[in-house]
Amino acid sequence: xxxxxxxxxxxxxxxxxxxxxxxxxxxTSTYKQDGVGKxxxxxxxxxxxxxxxxxxxxxxxxxxxxxxxxxxxSGLAAxxxxxxxxxxxxxxxAGNDVYGGTFRLFDKVLRRxxxxxDFVDTTDPESVADAxxxxxxxxxxxxxxxxLLRITDIRAAAEVVHAHPNKPLLVVDNTFATPYLQRPxxxxxxxxVHSMTKYLGGHSDVVGGAVIVKDKGLAERLYFLQNxxxxxLGPMDSFLVLRGIKTLPLRMDRHFENAAAIADFLASxxxxxxxxxxxxESHPQYHIARRQMKNGGGMISFLVKGGREAAVRVAExxxxxxLAESLGGVESLIEVPAAMTHLSVAGSQLDxxxxxxxxxVGIEHKDDLLEDLRQALDA
Ligand code: P1T
Numbered sequence: 001x002x003x004x005x006x007x008x009x010x011x012x013x014x015x016x017x018x019x020x021x022x023x024x025x026x027x028t029s030t031y032k033q034d035g036v037g038k039x040x041x042x043x044x045x046x047x048x049x050x051x052x053x054x055x056x057x058x059x060x061x062x063x064x065x066x067x068x069x070x071x072x073x074s075g076l077a078a079x080x081x082x083x084x085x086x087x088x089x090x091x092x093x094a095g096n097d098v099y100g101g102t103f104r105l106f107d108k109v110l111r112r113x114x115x116x117x118d119f120v121d122t123t124d125p126e127s128v129a130d131a132x133x134x135x136x137x138x139x140x141x142x143x144x145x146x147x148l149l150r151i152t153d154i155r156a157a158a159e160v161v162h163a164h165p166n167k168p169l170l171v172v173d174n175t176f177a178t179p180y181l182q183r184p185x186x187x188x189x190x191x192x193v194h195s196m197t198k199y200l201g202g203h204s205d206v207v208g209g210a211v212i213v214k215d216k217g218l219a220e221r222l223y224f225l226q227n228x229x230x231x232x233l234g235p236m237d238s239f240l241v242l243r244g245i246k247t248l249p250l251r252m253d254r255h256f257e258n259a260a261a262i263a264d265f266l267a268s269x270x271x272x273x274x275x276x277x278x279x280x281e282s283h284p285q286y287h288i289a290r291r292q293m294k295n296g297g298g299m300i301s302f303l304v305k306g307g308r309e310a311a312v313r314v315a316e317x318x319x320x321x322x323l324a325e326s327l328g329g330v331e332s333l334i335e336v337p338a339a340m341t342h343l344s345v346a347g348s349q350l351d352x353x354x355x356x357x358x359x360x361v362g363i364e365h366k367d368d369l370l371e372d373l374r375q376a377l378d379a
Pocket of ligand 1: 074075076077099101102142146173175176194195196197207208209325326327341
């Protein structure tokens with residue numbers, strides 16, 4: 001089946017008892033067992049398995065071209081669970097432009113549990129190869145990155161990583177692209193992670209995370225951790241994401257249509273120092289992006305002339321673009337990463353330029369969005 005069909009049907013079928021077309025929200029913590037130690041269809045307790053979450057997990061697996069999906073209470077809960085695959089004294093190589101909260105989890109929390117981290121430019125396969133150590137067990141990359149929208153060639157990264165004798169796990173945070181634009185498992189990644197809070201949910205009404213894999217052994221270790229650690233997604237939130245995903249292809253096409261028009265507008269605006277958009281010819285990895293992604297997505301970053309003050313002024317002057325953290329919803333958002341989403345990397349090697357403005361371009365009419373940015377840049 002094609003992606004658009006899977007987005008609506010994968011993991012879901014009308015209720016066999018009453019024909020309900022939508023997957024019910026199973027607000028239950030526990031299940032009647034057929035006998036002692038005989039749970040029906042594996043349902044014994046909702047931390048372990050819940051029908052609404054299970055439908056979502058199967059849908060996610062199908063969309064990413066994987067075999068197993070797991071849903072978590074947030075993107076960071078998903079990330080944390082993946083890192084718990086490792087033993088103490090393992091080395092992790094991560095991108096040097098990952099989401100600020102991912103960096104904070106690695107640097108401020110997981111280091112305390114004797115995991116070692118290095119942060120490198122993963123867009124360059126050679127710097128990945130050079131930074132692998134005899135203790136490297138996992139390589140973590142985002143593409144496009146948050147907030148600089150750098151692109152890593154996943155296939156090239158997979159070749160380098162899997163040539164290492166340890167066969168480190170290659171993890172791709174696919175939040176910005178979504179499986180509609182890019183499927184890392186098909187390009188050689190071992191694990192895909194999402195913040196479902198963003199495009200998968202799509203309506204800024206839920207916080208959630210996901211992990212998707214192909215390998216059965218890896219899935220079993222992750223299911224064990226999901227149940228043993230317990231940061232699972234609730235049934236109502238699972239329903240909201242399941243519903244959001246149904247329109248993912250339509251939304252992503254419209255996000256792109258709007259973002260492409262805005263990128264063109266910003267590229268030639270006198271107050272814009274530099275535009276960053278993967279599907280704009282000025283992007284240094286434009287050709288990799290075109291090859292690896294179906295379209296350019298809805299995220300745009302740009303440097304404003306005049307530094308921090310000018311960036312803050314623009315972000316506070318828009319009327320339709322809402323000043324807020326997060327991204328990937330139907331409504332357009334604007335933010336200043338150095339002072340907001342990436343404040344936790346201030347002073348680190350991931351420090352973000354204070355003049356950077358990040359847009360999450362929504363699916364409103366593009367003329368209104370262009371007019372809003374025009375008046376904000378002129379203000
Ligand atoms: O917020 P949460 O659902 O826990 O997801 C964390 C996360 C993981 N990966 C990427 C690429 C992300 O962008 C995020 C969350 N990002 C924001 C909240 C933000 O505004 O950038």
